[in-house]
Amino acid sequence: MEKKFGKLVSNVGKNAKNILEKSKNKAVQIADQNDDGKFDLEDVTAMANSVGNIVKKGARTLKETADEKARQMERKTLLPIVLEDLNDYPMPKLIRITERDKKYSESEVCKGSIGFWSDFKEVRLMNIFRDSVNVYGISFYPNYDSEFYYVNPVDSDNYIVLDEYFDYLKQVRVGELQKIAQDLGAKHFRVTYKEEKTAFSERRTNKKVGIKSVGDVSAEQKSEENKYSKIEIAAEMECSGHAPVKPTVKYMKYDPNVQKLIEMRMDEQGPLRRQTLTIKLSNSSGLKESEAAKIDAILKGLKCTGNSTVVNEVRNESRRYLEYEIDF
Known part of the structure; x- marks a missing residue:
């Protein structure tokens, strides 16, 4: 029993010695950079160079990563x-x-x-x-x-x-109404621009419905004129007249009054002789108050505000009209 135990201990010692020897050889192999079977000063120099390359590569990678982050930040800014x-x-x-x-x-x-x-x-x-x-x-x-x-x-x-913006759209819509009159064969047309006064308070009275005297008509006309801060003839023309040709409409395409005028004039069963329309400019301006508020926020952010706001101009546009009189 003692001999077996001694032999076992002896084998363990040999195994440990072999493991240590193999580990030593492995360490030498790892450290032996020039493959001469030993670890010397030349190997130390080679290892230093190798470590230096690794450090340089790591530094280069870190720099590239930092540069890319800086580019991303600059692009985001x-x-x-x-x-x-x-x-x-x-x-x-x-x-x-x-x-x-x-x-x-x-x-x-x-x-x-x-x-x-x-x-x-x-x-x-x-x-x-x-x-x-x-x-x-x-x-x-x-x-x-x-x-x-x-x-x-x-x-x-x-x-x-x-x-x-608003002045340009006024001009092109007046021009389109002129072209519509010409295509429909009008003998006379007039476009009157009207702008309502701003009213902060208004008292409305109920009037009796009945036959109006000349004085009543005159007073009503004067009252109507007093509603507006501006009235001007935007366009007027006398023409020879001709059979109607259906016009191409862009700016007034979705105005129901203009579309009805064209439809009635093109109807051969009941030819139209005279028509007067009132067209509210805000219906075809394309710029709503909610969008105007966003524009004002941008202008304010850029410190580009002038003597008015886009919201105010949109509100002013809601008080502007074109009165369209056309005779055939």
Whole structure:
């Protein structure tokens, strides 16, 4: 029994010795960088170089990671627009044309950019670089020398300078009414522009319904005139008249009164002789008060506020009318 135990202990000692020897050889193999079977100064130098390469590689990786994070942060801050983005984002209704400043011209992440986004709370503004206007495929009225533009309500590829938006739409609608009169074969037509006065309080009285005297009619006419702060003839013409031709309508396309006028004139069973229409301009302006409030928020954020607001102009538009008189 003692001999077996001694032999077992002896075997354990040999195994341990073999393991240690193998470990030593393995360590030498690992440390032996020049494969000469021993660990010497040359191997130390090789290991130092190897470790140095690893450290350099790690440092380079860290630098590349840091550089990429910096680029991502810069891109997130500057929000550049590139040509490919136009396929992913529909053109917004409001746009701004601006010069390309130094931070966009020198930034690597903005290379090839044609504009940038600006965020104002929940509203995002598209800023177009003036030197890249042509790549957007849109046109401007009267030109692109101004800063802010709003989309034409009947042409999504045309933008109207914001300061002239309502005046321009008034002009083109008067022109369209003139063309409608000519196509329908009118002998005379007149377009009168009227703007209601602002009323902060108004007392309404109930009048008895009955036969009006000449004095009553005159007083009512005077009262009607007093409702308006501005009345002017926008267009008037005498024509020779002819058989009606159905007109092409853009700005007044969805005005029920204008559509009814065309329908009645084109009806051969009961030809129309005379018609007077009152057209409310806000019905076809394309700019609602909720959108105007967003524009004002952007202008305020850019410190570009003038002597009025877009919301005020929308409210003014709701008090403007075109009176359309047409004779056949």
